[in-house]
Amino acid sequence: MEAPFDLVLSGGTVVNHDGAALADLGIRGGRVAAIGDLAGAAAQERRDCRGLHLLPGVIDSQVHFREPGLDHKEDLETGSRAAVMGGVTAVFEMPNTNPQTTSAAALADKVARAHHRMHCDFAFWVGGTHENAAEVAELERLPGAAGIKVFIGSSTGSLLVEDDAGVRAILSRIRRRAAFHSEDEPMLRERKELRVPGDPSSHPVWRSPEVAVKATRRLIAIARETGTRIHILHISTADEMPILADAKDVASVEVTPHHLTIDGGEAYARLGTLVQMNPPVRDAGHRDGIWRGLGDGVVDVLGSDHAPHTLEEKAKPYPDSPSGMTGVQTLVPIMLDHVNAGRLSLARLVDLTSAGPKRLFGIARKGRLAVGYDADVTVVDLKRRETIRNAWIASKCGWTPYDGVTVTGWPVGTVVRGTPVMWQGELTNPSRGEAVVFEEALPAAG
Secondary structure, eight states, X not given: OOOOBSEEEEEEEEEETTEEEEEEEEEETTEEEEEEOOTTSOBSOEEXXXXXXXXXXXXXXXXXXXXXXXXXXXXXXXXXXXHHHTTEEEEEEOSOSSSOSOSHHHHHHHHHHHTTTSSSEEEEEEEOOTTTGGGHHHHTTSXXXXXXXEESSSOOGGGBOOSHHHHHXXXXXXXXXXXXXXXXXXXXXXXXXGOBXXXXXXXXXXSOHHXXXXXXXXXXXXXHHHTOOXXXXXXXXXXXXXXXXXXXXXXXXXXOHHHHHOOHHHHXXXXXXXXXXXXXXXXXXHXXXXXXXXXXXXOOEEOOOBXXXXXXXXXXXXXXXXXXXXXXXXXXXXXXXXXXXXXSOHHHHHIIIIIHHHHHXXXXXXXXXXXTSBXXXXXXXXXXXXXXXXXGOOSTTOOOTTTTOEEXXXXXXXXXXXXXXXXXXXXXXXXXXXXXXXXXXXXXXX
């Protein structure tokens, strides 16, 4: 007699490689064990999901959780709590912490801090630098490593690799896909005088579309020269989309909910430095161009670029104010609202948030609802209307640029490897997050 299921999510609409259909989802041992009519099956626990949609667990491949060194803004526990409260089951965290994640020891420290303390599963980008270029081939294959991340603009210290030779030294050694912040640092230095003290609306003037376009063209050329795959993060301009459409041989593309949602033409006057980001939130023309790129299939994944700062820090007058905003908790509701508005299909959202990350980064056992895969499930109510409030935000900094925004579509459950960690707005189980496993860095049999 077959063992009972640990959990059955019953009566919901399962969205997977077959499309969307009413079905029960049976989970055993942290994996999907059956999909179908499981009304007569034995189960230790059942959760009624009638009227809800069961999506493959949302993977946010760009977050900044600030630990170690900057954990007055956020830490791995609070950032991952915000993630699961928003329906996100796994995150890839960035290397610009203190110390920076640029060595095997720094990566191992982060993995140890995160294990069974984070509420969602996790991986960590390792920063590529001039100093560690000779080691990146080994670093990218270490347990818990999402790959190599390079800042060619908008960073400080050793994490900034602004020269082509430095980028080439890194790309010529790696075999996994490298992620890039693509803004041209020499142009940024030349244009600094365009920043207007006290006026954050000058931020996208200083960090102009040309700054991004030049850097992206440089990266594509070096990727082709070295035969390496690159991933361009947080595209903010309409201008880059046709360039990237012609570079699908080497380049994948991430966009963010804020670049798809916020109109910089009015937001700086309303929200000031709360919408100050790198690369910047721009006007509606660029926002529309990013949507065109998404509709054309140029965009591969969504990332939140969750980058929290305290309200006290954000209140500093521009340009002394730091760039960054929260985003991991609002990714799902903001994008579901776009689905309900007809701007993209639910299937396309699933591709951008689960199947897409699995495909690009070679994630093992995640990215779809199928037998044998990790039972990571984002349970959503497509019809539920809610108003996003600062009080809902679980991030340590406690604010969102979407405070007061009403959306249609809401995350009601987050299941990580078979364990419901959030249900109906409450944390329901202790944190048991584990490192994501990648196909290109599978652990050898011991």
